[in-house]
């Protein structure tokens with residue numbers, strides 16, 4: 140018996156908020172599969188993704204396979220005071236590294252909020268291309284993201300793309316997992 144062929148990513152596209160709203164069910168299913176989250180997570184996350192689309196500087200790119208199915212998704216927006224993630228990270232960086240470091244990273248940054256590639260399509264450079272496309276249109280000084288502490292494929296990707304440690308072993312309110320907050324200056328090389 141031979142293994143099923145790996146689907147080929149045929150196309151990358153920037154999505155408008157309307158386009159992502161139209162494909163939200165598929166995008167959230169991809170996210171839940173990639174993260175191996177329990178059933179029901181998609182319904183719980185939908186309002187948050189819809190709210191994020193309204194934020195200043197929101198951008199989204201997606202990858203599609205030969206059959207037109209979504210194979211990857213990435214989005215983010217301009218980070219700003221008052222946003223939950225911004226306040227959590229600001230508090231952590233200020234406490235551990237001081238307000239000047241927090242200012243340097245957070246005065247003007249793009250939050251890379253979500254990045255997911257369907258498991259049967261991973262390991263072929265799709266994630267890297269999604270990040271490159273997403274960030275090529277971000278007019279911010281820095282990009283920041285958080286990801287569960289590794290080692291993981293996500294960590295290898297972020298390191299390859301030149302992301303440095305901003306905070307390690309950081310705990311966000313309400314989530315017992317330790318996270319790394321990573322950042323780098325823009326544009327990408």
Ligand SMILES: CC(C)(COP(=O)(O)OP(=O)(O)OC[C@H]1O[C@@H](n2cnc3c(N)ncnc32)[C@H](O)[C@@H]1OP(=O)(O)O)[C@@H](O)C(=O)NCCC(=O)NCCS
Pocket residue numbers: 173174254255256257260261262263264265266267268285286287291292293295296
């Ligand atoms: C993290 C994630 C988005 C990376 O997606 P991906 O498409 O597999 O990642 P890449 O684009 O970096 O490709 C990775 C591998 O492809 C290999 N590769 C093969 N052909 C390649 C090519 N033409 N170009 C670049 N890389 C290629 C790379 O060497 C790399 O190998 P490695 O992972 O062993 O280091 C994906 O693994 C994922 O969705 N994970 C689960 C969800 C998650 O963790 N998201 C991030 C949360 S913050």
